[in-house]
Amino acid sequence: MHRAHTAFSLALSPKAHKNFATWLLKSTSSQQMAKATAAAAVRTYNSAAAEPFANGSTASYVEEMYNAWLRDPTSVHTSWDAYFRSNSYTSPPNLAPVQANTLPLTAFNFGGAVGGAAPDSKTIDDHLAVQAIIRSYQSRGHLASDLDPLGILTREKTVCKDGLARRANEDVLRQHSGFLFGEQDMERQFKLPSTTFIGGDEASLPLKEILNRLENVYCNKIGVEFMFINSLEQCNWIRKRFETPGVLNFSPEEKRLILARLTRATGFEAFLAKKYSSEKRFGLEGCEIMIPALKEIIDVSTELGVESVIMGMPHRGRLNTLANVCRKPLNQIFTQFAGLEAADDGSGDVKYHLGTYIERLNRVTNKNIRLAVVANPSHLEAVDPVVQGKTRAEQFYRGDQEGKKVMSILIHGDAAFCGQGVVYETMHLSDLPDYTTHGTIHVVANNQIGFTTDPRFSRSSPYCTDVARVVNAPIFHVNADDPEAVMHVCKVAAEWRATFHKDCVIDLVGYRRNGHNEIDEPMFTQPLMYQKIRKHKNCLDLYADKLIAEGTCTAEEVKSVAAKYENICEEAFALAKTETHVKYKDWLDSPWSGFFEGKDPLKVAPTGVKEETLIHIGNRFSSPPPNAAEFVIHKGLLRVLAARKAMVDEKIADWALGEAMAFGSLLKEGIHVRLSGQDVERGTFSHRHHVLHHQLVDKATYNSLQHMYPDQAPYSVSNSSLSEYAVLGFEHGYSMTNPNALVLWEAQFGDFSNTAQSIIDQFISSGQSKWVRQSGLVMLLPHGMEGMGPEHSSCRVERFLQMSSDDPDYFPPESDEFAIRQLHDINWIVANCTTPANYYHILRRQIALPFRKPLILCTPKSLLRHPEAKSPFSEMSEGSEFQRIIPDNGPAGQNPSNVKKVVFCTGRVYYDLTKTRTEKQLESDIAIVRVEQVSPFPFDLVKEQANLYKNAELVWAQEEHKNQGCWTYVQPRFLTALNHSRDVSYVGRACGASTATGSKAMHIRELNALLNDAIST
């Protein structure tokens, strides 16, 4: 490895470069050389291919390897394959693949070498230099491209040796700048390598033309970053799209369409500025081209088969996008400025966060298209994974396995795109089998500022888009003042996605004409930039001037298009004035057509199922694959399956079996189940084992839950990337698409969920209230104080409870509908189940409800194997249901009047409490009541239980610290349930800053103290 590297660094140094060519000549006879070049495409590398990497030492040898590998990676030894794949090797320009080099060198009239004679070393060197220059432009031309409409960052052209001014400087050409030729060489003909398309049909071009074309392609208004991509096919694809002569030629009709769209985009902001001058709207001025850009992406994508586009975007230009991309009725948008009362439920959101969903005819392609903009919070980029999850789900339900019909577009601000970590986390989902959306087009509205902060203070990377390089996404930087360049880039991006189904990025480099919002003064912080902006004509005017000058349209036409759009706005404005209310439903991003219709909103379907169903699921779940003889399963798993089978025979279920019963029975009913999170396939605690792995064959797996019934719904269980923020957001988005699915996300340990806090706060807990959309997402959060230290103990249930919207002081009217009404009215459900049966029921209830609410479930760790944490099938079969409270059903419960103390608790501590009670022989004196559904609080059942034990002292026992766990939530609600006539006192750990002690001994001391306190009379 070291030797190969050394050989190459030598070959690549400017000095060695020259020697390399000479050496090449020396070592080969000139005739052989000419032949070899011509025949390069058909050379075989059998002998070399067999050579392992470690043996290779010479440059030509590596060249051979590289060229062979480029053609067919399997033709070289695996060690070479690994080396080239690892991208450690950059081919020097002369080592680029040569297959299209059909003319022999001798066919050229190189200075000195006359027809048929061998080329001299200078000729070879010059050709190599030209190839190096071509490659330099391709790799680094973007560094000198003219991207900044304000010209602040634009590099001046420098006069080269040939007397012509060019942008490509040493940053671009590096050591090859020394090879730039003099004026006398400009007319010399150079053969073009197969890695460039600048020649079109020409195999060779004069040097001057080569340089001019390269400048025009790579250092003009488009800067393409793509040479880091590992695939030669993809690199060539991009080169072709940008280098082929004439790609930027637009017909007059196309130009007029761009102008019309730009007129609308510009006119919309101007209209709002005129009518609502003091309102924040986060206008797009300075980057209005984003609207025609999005339309172009959508047009081309629809042409290529896409039927549904799901977009996520921040504040900037959002209203304009709704109006001019989605064509949301303008009057509905204007009504948002009027400060009207809402006609429907919900607390609403500011106008530049609202979502929308529109189905309409695309007039350009004459095809129907569905466009959704997903509602989002202020939290920049938080919507990204949500959009991806929603897109993935839509692809799934349509059977669109390659993403040909449904696609996502994510729009970003420049500062947020590089600053927010969730962008990176979301990028990393892009190629994972269970998370990919088969390519997202990212559009950065790069106004070169974030609020008041310049890029030089907001990022350490050269571009705001560098994060996309990690997934090999090509990045198309483009000057936002050149509409045609922008349209070309958009077309290429849409085609890229349709061809390779991978992400790509369009970096629209514009500026921000106003302050961060329309009321802000930008001169406070960016005086020089804004002096330039004040003098800068807007894009529409620049483009109109251009089209008028070239005769594509007249000044009158330009004016009349603008006037026409203003009239449209005025009419909508008048209509908006007649509205008396806003309707949140008009802003729904994910309508569930047919789901609510005809349903009794307060009727929950039964959650128990026939015993035979449980037995069937149990048997399947405990069986090895049908082809067990060939499928080698780990012995430990055979024991797990046998233990499961024994439970099924006894008609009892542990936690994993209870969960499988819930999943299996829902799948049978046609409900799609998707479980996602870190290591969920096996389960963090090695209890689930949904995916059995063949011990001898890679990727051979068996998942019995996918084979319960022939006509069942699909089950998907996926180990996710090691992300909480993006993956939870993704699953939330997935759950928004279709209510008839149970979507679950499991944290590795509950406390890790706080790295996804924005998804929890901004979407899950408040989404329905802000955006009238529902989600039945389940969060499974392993929780419990088991002496594992501060970071593996608590899912911080207190935080979820603090965000629950039920009023501590309000006891809802008691009736048969008490429980369902509470569920209907709350923002989410928080529960901590102690039995597999209750876990099973609460999961099934998610689907049995006539509406959807997120479910936050504290889930067990040690209880997964606790001998008592098992449920008989009778608690899951027909007639059984979820128990919000599990009363004491031992001696205390049977003789309540003798009971001296009632200990209310939730979760696993119950088992410790009962054990202590047995040890102390206090079964008749102390009742233990489990609150399984903590929120919404079971006021009615707590009251009932308290009434049962009229003479008893009431306590709440918890293992979490006093300022954590459920105490602060349940305390006031107990008082309301008891009508303030009795008190309930606290038993448990004192307040603490940390969730749990790191010392095992201290943990045991604390636990014993709490158990002794609770179980004493």
Ligand SMILES: Cc1ncc(C[n+]2csc(CCOP(=O)(O)OP(=O)(O)O)c2C)c(N)n1
């Ligand atoms: C997570 C998060 N942090 C901070 C903010 C406050 N904030 C709103 S806009 C903004 C600047 C965004 O800059 P950029 O992404 O470039 O978008 P632009 O406003 O320039 O279009 C900031 C810091 C926010 N909305 N979200």
Ligand SMILES: [Mg+2]
């Ligand atoms: Mg910005």
